[in-house]
Amino acid sequence: MENYDELRTLRHTASHIMAQAVKRLFPDVRLAIGPATDNGFYYDFDTERTFTAEDLEKIEAEMKKIVKENLPIKRFELPRDEALALVREMGEPYKEELINDLPEGEVISFYQQGEFTDLCAGPHLRYTGSVKAYKLLSVTGAYWRGSEKNKMLKRIYATAFKTKDELAAHLEALEEAKKRDHNKLGRELEYFTTVDVIGQGLPILLPKGARVIQLLQRFVEDEEERRGYLLTKTPLMAKRDLYRISGHWDHYLDGMFVLGDPNDEEKECFALRPMTCPFQYQVFLNRARSYRDLPMRFGETSTLFRNEESGEMHGLIRVRQFTISEGHIVCTPEQLEDEFKGCVELVQFMMKSVGFENDITFRFSKWDPENREKYIGTEEQWAEAEGMMEKILDGLGINYSVGVGEAAFYGPKLDIQMKNVFGKEDTLVTIQIDQMLAPKFGMEYTDRDGTKKSPYILHRTSLGCYERTLALLIEKYAGALPMWMAPEQVRILPITDRCIDRAYEVATELRAAGLRVEVDSRSEKIGYKIREAQMQKLPYMLMIGDKEIAEGTLSVRTRGGQDLGAHTLEQFLELVKTEAAPPRSGVSR
């Protein structure tokens, strides 16, 4: 941890050096903030100027000078009024705002290096000469204080390390990460593509991508079936009336694709569904329910539509139409804890099955009491739902962070987060407790004592949205997906054209055994065919030449380049039997 703090101090100091360089070169910029981040640092500037690549070079050169000057970095504190006077004199309105927002009694400190002074809590290194390895990376926009209502500032991202070697290694790792980027690799390997005429956030799943998603879907649906889930298939759109009941019309209208004029009450108006909840509730509402029916676990491979803002879309990670392993569990208050645990257990099994178990983190997403218009329900209801979730999470011994203001509008969430190859985090899976929507829809059950009661609802996914999961799988495995979900598991490579007939025979037999097999029948050299198969990250290559035909064998090679030698067809099937089959938890209920 000490190392971590040292690195942050170094980077924070580097950010001051960068700000000083910017001030020297462009005196009219005003300073906002410049913190260290997990991988580097940035500084936000207010200026009309657009920083160009050449500007970045100039700034870096100026930073070099400041480092060479080896200026001592001095800390001093000022009382509030003097601090305000100082930043006003410096002409730094953002700093003024920061000081005004500091709580009463807080120490107001500044750091000075040469002619440059910055409001800052510190800590910092003692001399600018200590910052030896840094690199400016990019210029982007960022709202002042992270609010889109505020002015957009210019942010320069950079990074710094203790040594030049570490910096070089980091930059190298960034380049490597780019090679795994699903948005590049997924297109190269033909998992998906996009097309201008279809539109933003609407990727085309090519045959390989479609196959992987189908395999994942089957895997999830089969596992859920064994765990007592009831399959539903509900419409992709509904009249606005449905969303009025659920609250989506009031809280989520901007996120929906509306068919018709939402303001014309005389004419019918539909919307594509952004969530499955209100549809699946209708299954529960199909007839009167008793406590004997509960819990009811509904599952659906559900396609959803969300009208994301134009800048939000990203490859397969953020799209406007996606398909999710959606489900709702309707249960009694007494069953809630067990059902919640069952959801967590299912998710943990799913994560382990696809190999994500060490890559995920848990986030307990709570509401923000300061932002009431975003949520429905009363303070008491939120306290109750969040209290229950907290108790369950602590009971399970789950390590989680807390996200204030990250809840759904109807209830708190347990979000399972995963970072992409560039370290950007997204929610993969979510489990939510909801006590608000059942009464809105008139959902109730008759209890033992004959009274009508309002059930609890768990909203949950197993594997999350398939597009996003596919993206993270491609990145995690650099395109070399595990055998059981590989769109093409085996490629047969005939060594000469004489062997093509046999190759097709073998392919037919392997397909009959359930494997996904293709034959490379081109008249190319074997090395060439192997190279192609390896670039496509296929799990297995089977070579068939005159020798193999004579012996009745296949020469097996793995995608790692390992030569496993001659196998009979039966031996090969035995070899891959386990890894070719989707995992099963063995849980049933």
Add this chain to the structure above:
RNA sequence: GCUGGUGUAGCACAGUCGGUAGUGCAGCUGAUUCGUAAUCAGCAGGUCGUGUGUUCGAGUCACAUCACCAGCUCCA
């Protein structure tokens, strides 16, 4: 939506000062029948993202628009 960047053949790229579009790989055809990362020869492939404008003339300049990328904001 906002800030910035990018858009030339399926992919990676070149295209000078505005003068009418090229290379490599992939593809196709033919030859080769090959044993573990690239056989040889030939052919074809482009409204230069789209539109409008400036110009005798636009891949190149201007404006608009669409898509993609990075980041912000927002979310699975």
